[in-house]
Amino acid sequence: MPAPLAKLPSLDFIRGFVAVCRRMSITRAAEDLCLTQSAVSRQIYTLETMLGVRLLNRGYRSISLTPEGERLLRVADGAIQQLQEIVGSLGEPQTRQPVTITASIGVAGLWLLPRLGALQRLHPDIDLRVAASDKVLDLHAEGVDLALRYAPAGGASFAPGAAVRLYDEYVVPVAHPSLAVKTLDAKTLARHALIEFDGPRRPLLHWSDQLRAYGLDAVRPRGVLRFNQYDQVIQAALAGRGIALGRVALVQPMLADGRLIAIGEAGAGRPTGYAYWLHQADAEPRDDVRAVVGWILDEARADSAGRFGLPA
Numbered sequence: 241m242p243a244p245l246a247k248l249p250s251l252d253f254i255r256g257f258v259a260v261c262r263r264m265s266i267t268r269a270a271e272d273l274c275l276t277q278s279a280v281s282r283q284i285y286t287l288e289t290m291l292g293v294r295l296l297n298r299g300y301r302s303i304s305l306t307p308e309g310e311r312l313l314r315v316a317d318g319a320i321q322q323l324q325e326i327v328g329s330l331g332e333p334q335t336r337q338p339v340t341i342t343a344s345i346g347v348a349g350l351w352l353l354p355r356l357g358a359l360q361r362l363h364p365d366i367d368l369r370v371a372a373s374d375k376v377l378d379l380h381a382e383g384v385d386l387a388l389r390y391a392p393a394g395g396a397s398f399a400p401g402a403a404v405r406l407y408d409e410y411v412v413p414v415a416h417p418s419l420a421v422k423t424l425d426a427k428t429l430a431r432h433a434l435i436e437f438d439g440p441r442r443p444l445l446h447w448s449d450q451l452r453a454y455g456l457d458a459v460r461p462r463g464v465l466r467f468n469q470y471d472q473v474i475q476a477a478l479a480g481r482g483i484a485l486g487r488v489a490l491v492q493p494m495l496a497d498g499r500l501i502a503i504g505e506a507g508a509g510r511p512t513g514y515a516y517w518l519h520q521a522d523a524e525p526r527d528d529v530r531a532v533v534g535w536i537l538d539e540a541r542a543d544s545a546g547r548f549g550l551p552a
Contacts, residue, residue, distance in 0.1 A: 249287050249290050249291070252283060253283050253284075253286055253287040253290070254287070254316050254319075254320065255273070255320060256269065256273065256275075256280050256283035256284060256287070257283070257284060257287055257295060257309075257312070257313075257316060258313065258316050258317050258320045259272050259273050259280070260280065260284060260296070260303065261305065261309070261313050261317065262317070264302075264303050264304075265303065266280050266281055266284075266303070284296060291308075291312075293306070293308040294306050294308065294309070295308060295309035295312060296309055336367055337367075337528075338367035338368055338369040339366060339367065339368050339369070339385050339386065339528050339529050339532050340368075340369040340370075340371060340383060340384045340385050340386070341368065341369070341370055341371070341384070341385065341386040341387065341388065341532070342370075342371040342372070342373060342377050342379075342382070342384045342386070342387045342388070343370070343371075343372060343387065343388035344372070344373070344374050344388075344390060344470075345372045345373070345374055345469050345470075345471060346469060346470030346471045346490065347388050347390070347490065347516070348370055348372035348388075349372070349471035350470070350471050350474060350490040350491070351388070351489065351490050352370060352388065353370070354493060355539060356368065358535075358539075359532070359535050362535060363528075363531050363532070363535070365528075366528045366531060366532065368532070371384060376389070379519070379520075379521035380521055384521060385520065385521055385522070385525060385529045385532075386518065386519070386520050386521070386529065386532060386533065386536075387518070387519045387520075387521075388406075388516060388517070388518060388519075388536075389403065389516070389517045389518075389519050390409075390514060390515075390516060390517075391403075391514065391515065391517055392513060392514055392515070393405070393408050393409070393511075393513055393514055393515035394513075403517040403518065403519040404517065404518045404519075404537065405515050405516070405517055406489075406515070406516045406517060406518055406536070406537075406540040407488075407489040407515060407516045407540060407543070407544065408511060408514075408515045409487060409488070409489060409511065409512045409513075409514045409515055409516065410487075410488040410489075410509035410510060410511055410512070411444050411445065411450070411485050411486065411487055411488070411509060411510050411512055412485075412486050412488060412502045412503070412504070412509040412510070413450070413483050413484070413485060413486065413502070413503040413504060414477055414483070414484055414485075414486035414491060414494075414495070414500040414501065414502055414503065415432070415477060415480075415482070415483045415484070415500065415501060415503060416477060416478060416479070416480040416499075416500060416501075417498060417499075417500075417501050418480050419432060419480060419483070421483060421501075421503050422503070423503065423504060424454055424456070424483070424503050424504055425456070426456065426459045428483075428503075429456065429459050429460070429461040429462065430459075430460075430461070430462060431462060432461070432462055432482050432483050433461060433462050433463040433464060433465055433481065433482035433483070434447050434461045434463075434464050434465070434482055434483055434484075435464075435465045435467070435473050435476045435477055435481060435482045435483065435484040435485075436464050436465065436466045436467070436473070437466075437467065437468075437470050437473050437485065438466040438467060438468045439468055439469070439470065442512065442514065444485075444510055444512045445485060445487075445512065446485075447461075447464070447485065450485060450510075453510065463482075465481055465482055470487070470490070473485075474486070474490070474491060474494070474500075477500060478494070478499060478500065483503065486500065486502070488509055489516055489543065492543055516540075518533065518536055518537070518540075520533060
C-alpha cells in the first residue's frame with residue numbers, strides 16, 4: 241500500500257542517498273552535493289531512521305547496499321535522473337518548435353514541396369516539418385499541427401475534426417507536349433501507353449473508369465505502366481512515358497508552365513466527388529501554425545482563381 245504523501249522522506253534525504261550510491265563513497269557524494277561529509281552521513285542516518293530499515297552496510301573504507309537499499313535505489317535513482325533532466329531542460333533556452341504538417345506522399349511531393357520556397361520567403365522565421373505518409377495519422381498522438389487530407393466532397397463531416405475544404409478534385413488526361421496528343425480516341429490509345437495509379441480504389445482515378453466514360457472501354461491501349469505512388473505517375477508523364485490521369489489540384493503548375501498538356505476539350509476535367517481538406521489539430525493554434533494555415537488558404541484561393549477553364 242503506498243505511503244501517504246505527507247510521510248514521504250524529504251527530497252534532500254533521497255538525493256543524498258542516491259548520491260552516495262552512485263559514488264559508493266560518502267566523501268565523494270559530499271563533494272557532488274557541495275556538503276560536508278558529516279552532513280551527508282546525517283542525511284543517510286535520518287532516512288534510515290524514518291524508514292525503519294538499514295540501507296547501507298558501512299565497512300572500513302567501503303560501503304555496500306542492503307537488500308532494502310537496493311530496492312529503494314532502483315526507484316529513487318530513476319526518479320532523481322528524471323528530475324535532473326527536466327530541471328536542466330527548463331533552465332535551457334527554448335528551441336524553436338517547428339510547424340508539423342502531414343500529407344499523403346503524392347500531395348506532399350506535388351503540391352506542398354514545390355511551394356515551400358514561397359512560404360520561406362513569406363515567413364523566413366517559421367520552421368516547417370513535413371510528415372509525408374499515406375496513413376491517416378492521429379494528429380495529437382503524433383505531434384502534428386496540420387494535415388492535408390483527401391476525403392469525400394460531401395461535407396466537413398467526412399473529414400476528421402474541424403476541416404476547411406481547399407479544392408474539389410477534377411481529373412483530366414495529361415501528357416508531355418512531345419507526344420503531341422490532341423484527343424483521346426482509339427488511334428491515340430493504340431500509339432501510347434497509359435500510366436496507371438495502382439493505388440486505393442477511388443472514383444475516376446483509374447483508367448477503366450475514364451475509358452468507360454469516354455466510350456473507349458473496349459479499346460486496348462498500346463500498354464500500361466503502373467505505379468503505386470501518384471507522384472511516380474506524374475514523373476512518368478513528365479518523362480514522356482505515356483498518358484496519365486492528372487489530378488488538377490496537383491498538376492496545375494505543370495499545366496500552367498507547359499510541362500504537361502491537358503488532352504481533350506478545354507475544361508473537360510471530370511469531378512471525382514472527392515476534395516482536398518485542411519485539418520488542424522488545435523482550434524486555437526499558436527501564431528506560427530496560424531500563419532501557415534493562412535498561407536495554405538491563400539495558395540488554394542489563388543489556384544482556384546487560375547484554374548484552366550475548370551469550375552472553381
